[in-house]
Amino acid sequence: MTDLSAATRSLAVSVHEVENHVADAGWDAPPRLFALVATAGALAADPTLADRLPSDVVTAARTDPHHLLSVEQEEFAADGDLERSLAVVAWPPTVDGAALVVERIVLPPDAEESVPDDPQAALEHLANHPDRQDVRLAVGVLRSGEAWCAVRSRAHDVAADVASGPDLVPGLVAALRATFES
Template sequence: MAESQPESEPHSQVRPQTHVNTSVSSAAREVEEFLAAGGWDQPVQLFALVATDELLAKQPDLREQLDPRNPLTPVAQDQLPESDLAEALAGIVWPDTVHGCALAQEIIVLPPEAEQDLPDSGEDADGSEAGATPDAERLRRAAADHPHRTEARLVAAVTRDGARACVMRLRAQQRSGDRPGDQHSADEEPLDLPVDEVIEHPDLAPNLLDALEATLYP
């Protein structure tokens, strides 16, 4: 994971015709694991996906931080505004040095039977914000207050050759009545700590993936 931003170059007006193995799934997992190490309650974050060999050629001092076996390296960008993510993405155009991009956001996930109780919205079923209608804020409030909600972190990634990947981490539910830092007496039976569940599927957030893909082609 690199934190410096790639140098700007003239934008290409033509989509590349050569298919390149960009390992977008590996890049999406790397982004999610990087963010997971920092815990929850993080803002929306955007990453450029750049060729690792090209990045090392320009910045050899990063050699000890990067794995040259990974074709793509995520590069963290400036923080995006959370108020209107779709508008922010619509204003982004990447330089040619960027082979793809990834976005991470924390969302609320509901079971299918709970979604029928929510107001209609143009959002993805996962609650991601890109392409949302004016009713999106009302939907998010309703989902956040739902008793069967699950907090999650979604990472969506795309590349110029059309590859897509999504990784979603579902936040583990605490035992009823427990609070962070609670201590239990020695005679209580030990309980397994809750473990996050991680799901991977390229179609978890089609609207968000479409919005990210649009940033790659001016």
């Protein structure tokens, strides 16, 4: 992560923190959405916030202007159609980015050809396929365009085995970026 911009580095840290937070609750969870806010800006707008945040967060915000604070959007519910649910999300100007954590089932490319067209039959096929892999996808974007993704496999459920990069889940990156378009 040394060759990343300061903003992307802070986003990467925030995405990993959010993914670890969600991982603490275990698997089989609904999608979770987080607003990302520049901590220094939040502290400037509300100095009493420093009393409610951990001291290491306040210290980090004072030394890193790109440090981000994540705020879970508890009212977010995907109701079966994640893309449609994200399409109605709009952020106020005080929100600098967003992160989404969602679980998916993936199959090897050769196994995807046998997935039925019927959505209900496809879900049953995926759930019972012997080569299925459960993954947790954490995707974050900044209003300024930066993106970061973290992917954890249930089969290798260890923080050290989380894969990450700026474009691992391009469809979710695009959907999350769209929440910042007017």
